[in-house]
Amino acid sequence: MSGISYKSGRVPHAKEHRVVFRNIDRVGWDSSIATYLGEGGYEQLKKALALPKQEIIDEVKKAGLRGRGGAGFPCGVKWGFIPPTNTKPVYLICNADESEPGTFKDRYILHQDPHQLIEGMAIACFAVGANLSYIYIREEFPEAAKIVEKAIAEAHEKGFLGKNIQGSGFDLEIYVHRGAGAYICGEETGLIESLEGKRPYPRIKPPYFPAAMGLYLCPTIVNNVETLCHVKHILEIGADAWAKTGTPNNTGTRILCVSGDVQKPGYYEVEVGKVTMGEVINEMCGGLKPGRELKAVIPGGSSAKVLRADEVFTVGRGDDARQLTIWDIPMDFDTLAACGSMAGSGGVIVIDDSRSISWVLNNINNFYAHESCGQCTPCREGSLWMKKITDRVVAGKASPSDIDTLYGVAKNIDGRTICAFGEACSWPTESFVEKFRDELVSDTRPELEGAIVNAETLTAAAGL
Amino acid sequence: MPLAVPPELEKEIDDHITHYPVSKRSAVLPVLHHLQHHFGYLSEEAVEWTAAKLELEPIKVLEVVTFYPGFRQEAPGKYHIRVCRTLSCAMAGSYELMDSLCEKTGIDRSGVTHHHPIAVSGDGNFSIEFAECLASCGFGPVCMVNDDFHEAVTNIDGLLSQYSK
Numbered sequence: 001m002s003g004i005s006y007k008s009g010r011v012p013h014a015k016e017h018r019v020v021f022r023n024i025d026r027v028g029w030d031s032s033i034a035t036y037l038g039e040g041g042y043e044q045l046k047k048a049l050a051l052p053k054q055e056i057i058d059e060v061k062k063a064g065l066r067g068r069g070g071a072g073f074p075c076g077v078k079w080g081f082i083p084p085t086n087t088k089p090v091y092l093i094c095n096a097d098e099s100e101p102g103t104f105k106d107r108y109i110l111h112q113d114p115h116q117l118i119e120g121m122a123i124a125c126f127a128v129g130a131n132l133s134y135i136y137i138r139e140e141f142p143e144a145a146k147i148v149e150k151a152i153a154e155a156h157e158k159g160f161l162g163k164n165i166q167g168s169g170f171d172l173e174i175y176v177h178r179g180a181g182a183y184i185c186g187e188e189t190g191l192i193e194s195l196e197g198k199r200p201y202p203r204i205k206p207p208y209f210p211a212a213m214g215l216y217l218c219p220t221i222v223n224n225v226e227t228l229c230h231v232k233h234i235l236e237i238g239a240d241a242w243a244k245t246g247t248p249n250n251t252g253t254r255i256l257c258v259s260g261d262v263q264k265p266g267y268y269e270v271e272v273g274k275v276t277m278g279e280v281i282n283e284m285c286g287g288l289k290p291g292r293e294l295k296a297v298i299p300g301g302s303s304a305k306v307l308r309a310d311e312v313f314t315v316g317r318g319d320d321a322r323q324l325t326i327w328d329i330p331m332d333f334d335t336l337a338a339c340g341s342m343a344g345s346g347g348v349i350v351i352d353d354s355r356s357i358s359w360v361l362n363n364i365n366n367f368y369a370h371e372s373c374g375q376c377t378p379c380r381e382g383s384l385w386m387k388k389i390t391d392r393v394v395a396g397k398a399s400p401s402d403i404d405t406l407y408g409v410a411k412n413i414d415g416r417t418i419c420a421f422g423e424a425c426s427w428p429t430e431s432f433v434e435k436f437r438d439e440l441v442s443d444t445r446p447e448l449e450g451a452i453v454n455a456e457t458l459t460a461a462a463g464l
Numbered sequence: 465m466p467l468a469v470p471p472e473l474e475k476e477i478d479d480h481i482t483h484y485p486v487s488k489r490s491a492v493l494p495v496l497h498h499l500q501h502h503f504g505y506l507s508e509e510a511v512e513w514t515a516a517k518l519e520l521e522p523i524k525v526l527e528v529v530t531f532y533p534g535f536r537q538e539a540p541g542k543y544h545i546r547v548c549r550t551l552s553c554a555m556a557g558s559y560e561l562m563d564s565l566c567e568k569t570g571i572d573r574s575g576v577t578h579h580h581p582i583a584v585s586g587d588g589n590f591s592i593e594f595a596e597c598l599a600s601c602g603f604g605p606v607c608m609v610n611d612d613f614h615e616a617v618t619n620i621d622g623l624l625s626q627y628s629k
Binding site: 104132178179259373 | 492528546
């Protein structure tokens with residue numbers, strides 16, 4: 001990118017393709033509207049306001065933009081789910097609850113380029129016919145909430161929000177709504193309940209698909225921060241040009257957040273499917289730490305199934321079938337799904353051979369036990385049981401058959417809950433047990449098999 | 465005793481409620497945030513005040529307060545520290561960070577439970593709790609002190625010296 005320089009130590013890697021993160025860590029860039037307008041800010045909104053709404057929706061559909069929050073659902077298709085006969089108000093909510101462990105991208109957009117998000121939201125609101133919109137920002141981002149509120153006020157002042165925007169007759173108000181530290185608010189129906197001032201218990205689908213019955217039981221579109229930013233860029237260069245980046249059915253760029261045992265953890269915006277796991281770890285992140293070997297990778301946030309370093313994955317069908325090592329996996333939605341995991345939220349957690357698998361799984365299980373909303377019994381009880389069992393494994397107080405029990409508990413949550421948290425909390429345990437059973441069992445004690453141990457002894461042993 | 469909400473705070477709250485033209489109940493979280501920010505925690509009186517302000521039964525407010533980890537019903541220290549506990553930060557040393565912070569601030573976490581996650585120092589200056597993923601996983605271990613965010617915390621004395629007054 002000519003004419004742009006980045007702060008020392010935060011210069012993008014040569015294999016990056018910066019679109020949404022173009023201005024992150026950029027020298028001379030700030031979050032003010034003057035800076036944003038100086039580089040063509042809000043021109044796409046002006047352009048959008050003169051277009052037929054359906055044309056914008058079709059353009060986003062044609063681009064093949066898939067949701068960057070976790071599920072990878074096509075954004076334009078989601079917008080198209082608003083019933084055509086609808087007469088109720090339509091709402092759009094930006095999901096800035098960023099709380100999937102391993103994910104840290106939206107934070108930087110909110111802090112450093114809030115107008116990019118507001119412009120994307122305003123275009124999306126116009127396209128779906130929303131006049132009232134909320135940005136749901138997690139409570140742990142107090143600074144981000146202030147910055148975004150200031151940006152909203154600036155956009156108001158310049159006539160990009162409010163009544164009759166740029167003389168188009170379109171009205172839009174955007175407000176920041178702050179969460180209060182609950183992971184489940186990232187689930188779109190839980191988020192909606194939270195925005196209605198309630199406990200964020202997810203709603204059952206059907207019938208509560210947000211596009212039909214969302215906020216205040218009106219059609220509601222919930223999109224991730226990064227997804228909404230892309231809307232602006234699709235309009236800027238057109239769906240065809242935008243879809244030339246990335247790979248078929250996995251178009252565009254996305255931000256990978258890499259953490260754990262690499263030399264240079266951080267955020268990297270890449271063309272989807274154009275870089276492999278090996279390139280991400282060995283080139284972009286500077287490789288593993290000296291003398292260490294790769295043990296496992298969690299490729300899409302902590303609820304994504306773990307990949308073992310020595311697995312061989314068969315992807316594609318028939319003549320297209322091919323075998324991949326972990327290093328060869330292109331970082332896209334479809335290949336990671338074919339490898340039995342998911343691209344999820346883009347949070348890549350790298351685990352080397354210095355780590356105990358029991359300890360890693362226990363840390364994850366503690367997270368989900370803490371965050372289960374408690375609405376569905378299999379998840380409320382099961383997530384806690386999984387935590388208790390791995391607490392015992394880590395404390396050296398588990399028997400080998402506890403690993404079978406652990407697996408059985410996970411299998412009895414998956415598919416038996418109102419929302420996808422059931423899968424999110426059981427997939428780590430299922431995949432870790434399937435792929436690292438020997439190591440987990442090696443941390444248990446056969447002499448405890450069948451022993452009658454009372455709950456107090458166990459609790460004390462586990463240090464609870 | 466009813467909650468003494470200063471007029472300027474009440475005005476801020478009333479303004480904030482206008483962000484929810486469809487349903488006042490939607491303002492439960494923001495009203496609680498305002499009150500917690502001002503009073504440090506949410507007392508029974510704060511719950512009742514919120515309920516009256518939004519024309520709700522108090523239980524509708526209390527159930528929100530007791531659900532969300534971001535709301536607290538007990539007074540924290542002057543400086544409230546949240547250390548990220550989750551995987552990437554734990555790999556980067558967040559449990560060690562928690563231990564060091566407790567040692568330096570004289571906080572005893574032995575009484576901490578799921579429903580009482582906060583421990584306060586004897587002098588009331590500091591309190592601490594583990595938080596789940598604070599979304600800065602590449603730059604762990606991370607923590608928050610009140611509303612300030614700190615990445616890659618290695619210099620604990622340097623961190624605490626910013627909050628010594």
